[in-house]
Amino acid sequence: MARITHGIACSHIPVLGYAFDHGKEGEAYFKPAFDGFGWTRQFMAEEKPDVVILVYNDHASAFDMKIIPTFAIGxxxxxxxxxxxxxxxxxxxxxxxxxxxxxxxxxLILDEFDMTIINEMEVDHGLTVPLSMMYGHVDKWPTKVIPLAVNVVTYPPPSGNRCWALGEAIARAVESFPEDLKVQVWGTGGMSHQLQGPRAGLINKEWDNRFLDRLVGDTQELRHIPHIEYLRETGSEGIEMVMWLIMRGALGKSTKALHRHYHVPVSNTALGHMVLEPVDGTVPPSPTLEGNSAAAQARIA
Structure with missing residues (x-):
């Protein structure tokens, strides 16, 4: 059956895409940021996942104010x-x-998550920058990708608890897929940053690193952080970090960190990156499908 082998967290700062596309990785300003991905590129070359479920947010490329899905799967x-x-x-x-x-x-829908299904769309830097960071310059991406878009642009975004639970549901879905596939789940966006207003340029290194700390091990504290704390401590765009919780929820009860990278500033933004491996991949059973054999069998079919 398919299995989730690792989770990756990565900021999707657009200027990293610009620097990458224009050969600026070695310049003094950008080099410390890019150096943190050397380990991961080697790891990806060795690990060779078949599929990446890439959690990101669209920046008015596929969706605008006419349609705002909370969770959309490509x-x-x-x-x-x-x-x-x-x-x-x-x-x-x-x-x-x-x-x-x-x-x-x-x-997911039988697990009572109301997903929007997208068959045609274009993907922006939220999805393509992390791919560039992990794989470098390639003629073809070495993995297949399932885009999972989350609304963290317009309030109300989903809670951290809901995102963590969605990750758990994704793990149940992957484990019930009969094909033998190595699957990774990536959470993108963040870390602390604010792009406008009196607090533009806000970066909170201490809060960011506590967040990274709590992605490791068996604590579930992160799923209970309220929106107001993200806004107060990490700026108006820091809410993107709830997408990392989908990745973390998909990894099961406990994790260990294989690689960690944090650098500031990158275009007035904090750059965070982490590679996680499940220690105990046990994911709780669905609270909605427990004992509902007909629905459970339909989900697995």
Whole structure:
């Protein structure tokens, strides 16, 4: 059966994409940021996941104020890079894994998560920058990708607890897929940053590193952080870190850190990156499907 082998957290700062695309990785300003991904690129070359479930937020490329899905899963075959105002990034298109994506969508909906299913969309820097950080310059991405978009742009975003629970439900879905696949779950966005207003440029190193600390081990404290704390301590865009909790929830009861990188500033933003491995991958059973054999069998079918 399919199995989740690792989780990766990574900021998706757009200027990293710009620097990457224009060969600036070695420049004095950018080099410390990019150096933190050397370990991970070697790890990815050795690990070779078949599929990445990539949790990110769209930046008005696929969705705008007309349609604001809280959780949306891409079930298509191919996703091109979006034009974000300066033309599409010069990176390969993203190949999906439609069979696994549809299986996950069915399982999540039967687990009582109201998912929006997307068959056609373009993906922006929220998804493509992490791929560039992990794989470098390639002609084709070495893995298939299932995009999972989360609304953290317009209030109300989902709670950290809901995101963690969604990760647990994703783990149940993956484990019930019969094909032998190595799957990773990535959570992107963050860390502390505010892009506008009197607090523009806010970075909270201490809070960020406490957050990274609590991704490791068996604590579930992070799922209970209220929105107001993200806003107060990490700026208006710090709420993106709830997407990391989907990744963490998918890894089960306990984790260990294989690699950690934190650097400031990158375009007035804190850069965070971590590679996690499940120690005890046990995920709680669905509270909604427990004992509901008909629905449970439908989810697994």
């Amino acid at each position: 079930c298509g075959e191919l996703y091109g890079p979006a034009d974000e105002g300066f033309g599409p990034r010069p990176v390969p298109p993203v190949e999906g894994h439609a069979d696994l994506a549809w299986h996950i969508a069915q399982s």
